[in-house]
Amino acid sequence: xxxxxxxxxxxxxxxxxxxxxxxxxxxxxxxxxxxxxxxxxxxxxxxxxxxxxxxxxxxxxxxxxxxxxxxxxxxxxxxxxxxxxxxxxxxxxxxxxxxxxxxxxxxxxxxxxxxxxxxxxxxxxxxxxxxxxxxxxxxxxxxxxxxxxxxxxxxxxxxxxxxxxxxxxxxxxxxxxxxxxxxxxxxxxxxxxxxxxxxxxxxxxxxxxxxxxxxxxxxxxxxxxxxxxxxxxxxxxxxxxxxxxxxxxxxxxxxxxxxxxxxxxxxxxxxxxxxxxxxxxxxxxxxxxxxxxxxxxxxxxxxxxxxxxxxxxxxxxxxxxxxxxxxxxxxxxxxxxxxxxxxxxxxxxxxxxxxxxxxxxxxxxxxxxxxxxxxxxxxxxx
Numbered sequence: 136x137x138x139x140x141x142x143x144x145x146x147x148x149x150x151x152x153x154x155x156x157x158x159x160x161x162x163x164x165x166x167x168x169x170x171x172x173x174x175x176x177x178x179x180x181x182x183x184x185x186x187x188x189x190x191x192x193x194x195x196x197x198x199x200x201x202x203x204x205x206x207x208x209x210x211x212x213x214x215x216x217x218x219x220x221x222x223x224x225x226x227x228x229x230x231x232x233x234x235x236x237x238x239x240x241x242x243x244x245x246x247x248x249x250x251x252x253x254x255x256x257x258x259x260x261x262x263x264x265x266x267x268x269x270x271x272x273x274x275x276x277x278x279x280x281x282x283x284x285x286x287x288x289x290x291x292x293x294x295x296x297x298x299x300x301x302x303x304x305x306x307x308x309x310x311x312x313x314x315x316x317x318x319x320x321x322x323x324x325x326x327x328x329x330x331x332x333x334x335x336x337x338x339x340x341x342x343x344x345x346x347x348x349x350x351x352x353x354x355x356x357x358x359x360x361x362x363x364x365x366x367x368x369x370x371x372x373x374x375x376x377x378x379x380x381x382x383x384x385x386x387x388x389x390x391x392x393x394x395x396x397x398x399x400x401x402x403x404x405x406x407x408x409x410x411x412x413x414x415x416x417x418x419x420x421x422x423x424x425x426x427x428x429x430x431x432x433x434x435x436x437x438x439x440x441x442x443x444x445x446x447x448x449x450x451x452x453x454x455x456x457x458x459x460x461x462x463x464x465x466x467x468x469x470x471x472x473x474x475x476x477x478x479x480x481x482x483x484x485x486x487x488x489x490x491x492x493x494x495x496x497x498x499x500x501x502x503x504x505x506x507x508x509x510x511x512x513x514x515x516x517x
Contacts, residue, residue: 155313155320156350162309163279171197173290173301173308174275176268180297182306183208183272186244186284191237194286200304201288204234207243208263208273209284213445217243219260226273226283227260235286244284246443247426268294271311278317280420283445322454324348325355327462335360338402346459353413355455357463360398361406365464368489370407372397372471373456373481375414378421386501387428396496397471408463410456417441418450436508448513453477457484473515 162172171184182200184193186207197205207229214220214227229235229243232255243254263270272285292300301308313320329345335358344357363369374397380390394409401407416424423444430440438448457480460468467487470478471494478488495517498506509515 155310156317156324156348156352158307158309159275159278159313159317160350160352161307162275162314165307166275166279167281169193171200171306172272172275173297173306174268174272174287174311174314175290175294175297175308176264176266176271176311178264178294179268180290180292180294181268181272181287182290182301183269183275183285183287185276185279185281186240186286187276187282189237189240189286194235194237194240197286197288202291203289205286205288206230207235207240207284207286208269209244210273210445211262212442212447213244213284214260216246216443216445217254219254219258220262225265226263226270228263228269229258230261231255231258240286244282246445247429266311266315268311271314275309275314277419277446277450278314280423282423318452319454321348321350321352322452322458324350325455325458325462328354333358335398335402338398344463346455346462355413355459356411357459358398358409358411359463360401360408363406363408363465365466368467368469368487369465370401370404370471370492371460371465371468372401372407372409372494373412373453373477374409375412375417375451378415379424386499388502388505389496389498392496393494397494400471400492400494408460408465410459412451412456414451417448418452419444419446431505436512437505438508438512449476453480454484457481457486460486473509473517475514475516 165172166185171182174181174183184197194205208226210226211220211223220227269287272287273283276285277283290297298308325346325348327344328347331343333341333343335341338360341358341360345354347354374394377390379385380388381394384391397409415421426444427440430443435443441448467489469490469492470488471492473495478491481488510517
């Protein structure tokens with residue numbers, strides 16, 4: 136019998152990385168509760184609040200912190216929906232005659248309030264520099280699983296003094312570079328924190344290993360069936376969590392079938408691993424996925440709905456998956472997927488995909504359009 140792979144013991148994360156994760160985590164928590172945070176770039180610093188649920192009182196509180204009127208920042212995707220710019224990466228600042236009001240904020244930032252938004256005549260956009268504090272505030276909203284839109288004012292202090300300025304006012308401050316590098320830093324900081332034997336229906340010889348970054352962030356799971364040999368390419372599936380499909384049996388997607396089908400296929404093979412990754416709704420979170428469903432019910436496909444919200448069609452990242460595979464001892468995989476992006480992503484993170492194993496299931500009347508959009512718009516192979 137081949138040796139059972141054991142999680143390795145990587146070197147401790149440097150203290151600077153721990154501080155980076157901790158500060159981003161605190162900023163995420165503040166943003167989610169509707170508080171202001173200071174986001175500091177190499178040449179700018181802004182005080183930011185989430186646009187989601189922001190009212191006139193919050194807008195007034197933010198106004199007194201800065202030295203210029205509040206501005207609404209959205210992704211370039213959202214700006215394109217508002218017919219203000221072409222699609223592209225990054226974030227932009229909306230410039231509107233008469234400034235930002237509570238009503239304008241609600242209609243421009245939230246697609247469910249109005250899917251195109253009454254953009255005031257004469258409005259324009261200002262692209263935000265990559266790595267700037269302003270642009271990173273929108274990336275922080277994505278990390279918080281909120282709508283990717285923030286309201287900001289310039290920090291009255293220069294960027295080099297902004298951290299001290301924020302501390303003096305009990306505001307959490309975070310560096311833009313820490314936000315932009317958060318995903319990769321958190322992936323490198325993943326550690327196995329719990330493991331148990333969990334017999335499954337049709338796969339009784341199964342253990343589940345939980346991985347958590349050292350800052351106490353969200354966990355990913357490795358479901359290891361049998362005793363895969365690390366010297367051989369392991370049959371593997373990267374499965375993004377789907378509350379509606381995996382747990383409720385939703386017919387809007389094929390996720391539940393893919394999850395159970397992967398477990399059955401690995402059990403039939405005798406050994407393999409399924410990684411259950413905490414990136415609901417293609418990385419936009421459960422609440423935003425439900426919002427996307429509402430937009431789909433109005434006639435949009437899955438890609439257009441995500442873009443209407445301000446997201447890319449697929450926000451998932453696979454650095455955590457690659458790190459978990461390495462810690463389990465697997466460097467080569469036979470990957471069960473219909474998505475060529477997963478193959479390319481693992482290759483970028485130094486996991487060799489020796490074979491793509493097709494993994495599809497029959498459509499139903501509720502998910503036919505969804506599957507067609509995945510093939511036509513996102514390049515899935517069925």
